[in-house]
Amino acid sequence: MQHHPHPPSELPTHIPLDKVPPLYGGHRAALSLNVIVVGAGIGGLAATHTLAHAGHRITLLESASVLSDVGAGIQVSPNATRLLHRWGLGPALAAVAVEPAAIVFRRYDTGSRVGYTRWGTRMVEDHGSPYYHIHRGDYHAMLLRIARASPGVRIRLNAAVRDVQPDPALPGGPSVTLASGEVLYADVIVGADGIKSTLQRAVTGIDDTPMPTGDAAYRAIICTDSMLQDPELRQFVETPEMTAWMAPRRHLMAYNIVSRTPFFKMPSTSLALLDEKI
Numbered sequence: 175m176q177h178h179p180h181p182p183s184e185l186p187t188h189i190p191l192d193k194v195p196p197l198y199g200g201h202r203a204a205l206s207l208n209v210i211v212v213g214a215g216i217g218g219l220a221a222t223h224t225l226a227h228a229g230h231r232i233t234l235l236e237s238a239s240v241l242s243d244v245g246a247g248i249q250v251s252p253n254a255t256r257l258l259h260r261w262g263l264g265p266a267l268a269a270v271a272v273e274p275a276a277i278v279f280r281r282y283d284t285g286s287r288v289g290y291t292r293w294g295t296r297m298v299e300d301h302g303s304p305y306y307h308i309h310r311g312d313y314h315a316m317l318l319r320i321a322r323a324s325p326g327v328r329i330r331l332n333a334a335v336r337d338v339q340p341d342p343a344l345p346g347g348p349s350v351t352l353a354s355g356e357v358l359y360a361d362v363i364v365g366a367d368g369i370k371s372t373l374q375r376a377v378t379g380i381d382d383t384p385m386p387t388g389d390a391a392y393r394a395i396i397c398t399d400s401m402l403q404d405p406e407l408r409q410f411v412e413t414p415e416m417t418a419w420m421a422p423r424r425h426l427m428a429y430n431i432v433s434r435t436p437f438f439k440m441p442s443t444s445l446a447l448l449d450e451k452i
């Protein structure tokens with residue numbers, strides 16, 4: 175797997191960023207709350223940005239010691255891009271993300287096309303906003319930039335939350351305990367700690383530990399420079415589509431994740447092989 179060619183802790187200079195517009199028509203909450211957001215991933219950064227613009231004071235806690243460019247392709251559907259546009263990220267998305275022209279289903283053995291749904295501009299026509307494929311590093315970097323620029327935001331790295339106390343009736347009110355033993359209090363705690371969430375159980379009361387299913391997914395990124403040199407693979411870069419090759423008990427998905435703009439040195443295609451019952 176290739177690593178992304180820029181550290182996403184700062185927004186890469188080639189991504190154009192509009193001035194971040196004020197949210198809620200510039201209105202702020204009458205009561206400014208102390209909010210702890212746990213997890214500086216996609217949801218945590220988005221929550222930080224929007225809550226800060228509403229006038230709340232945010233402490234964003236992230237277990238990782240650095241926010242690195244781990245990840246590959248991620249899909250950003252119109253319900254999300256509508257918000258990202260509102261937050262001034264439209265030009266940045268258009269510059270680095272890829273707008274797939276269609277989703278295409280193919281036979282695994284012959285490559286013949288058995289299904290086709292046009293996407294591209296139809297997403298805007300049908301859903302009011304575009305659908306993108308993007309490298310998670312770019313997506314995360316955009317959100318990190320606007321969250322950092324939001325008023326009253328403090329980001330703490332190396333701050334893994336070990337436990338949460340959600341009861342407002344207890345002395346001090348709701349709190350989180352970090353792995354270091356430090357206890358932090360807040361008016362509101364937002365759990366955005368991803369798929370292996372520590373906080374989810376405090377809300378749902380359910381132990382949602384992942385269960386083995388027997389399925390496995392493998393992921394790889396291929397540099398499109400190599401694909402463009404291959405007469406059979408070239409088409410998958412020149413016409414960006416989301417392609418699914420269907421086979422008995424397994425399938426392969428592929429899509430472009432970095433726009434072929436002059437800004438970017440290394441456009442790439444993300445592949446994911448979903449292998450069932452291995």
Ligand SMILES: Cc1cc2nc3c(=O)[nH]c(=O)nc-3n(C[C@H](O)[C@H](O)[C@H](O)COP(=O)(O)OP(=O)(O)OC[C@H]3O[C@@H](n4cnc5c(N)ncnc54)[C@H](O)[C@@H]3O)c2cc1C
Pocket residue numbers: 212213214215216217218235236237238244245246247248249310333334335336366367368369370371372
């Ligand atoms: C490093 C990384 C790479 C990913 N790459 C891809 C990808 O290539 N393609 C894809 O489709 N999806 C990827 N995902 C998953 C995808 O980002 C999320 O599933 C989706 O965006 C939902 O976002 P989320 O905010 O719920 O969680 P995430 O974006 O997963 O963010 C959760 C954050 O919470 C932090 N965290 C977790 N536990 C704690 C804790 N106890 N205390 C403090 N912080 C904590 C994590 O370090 C992480 O930064 C990746 C997630 C991560 C963390």
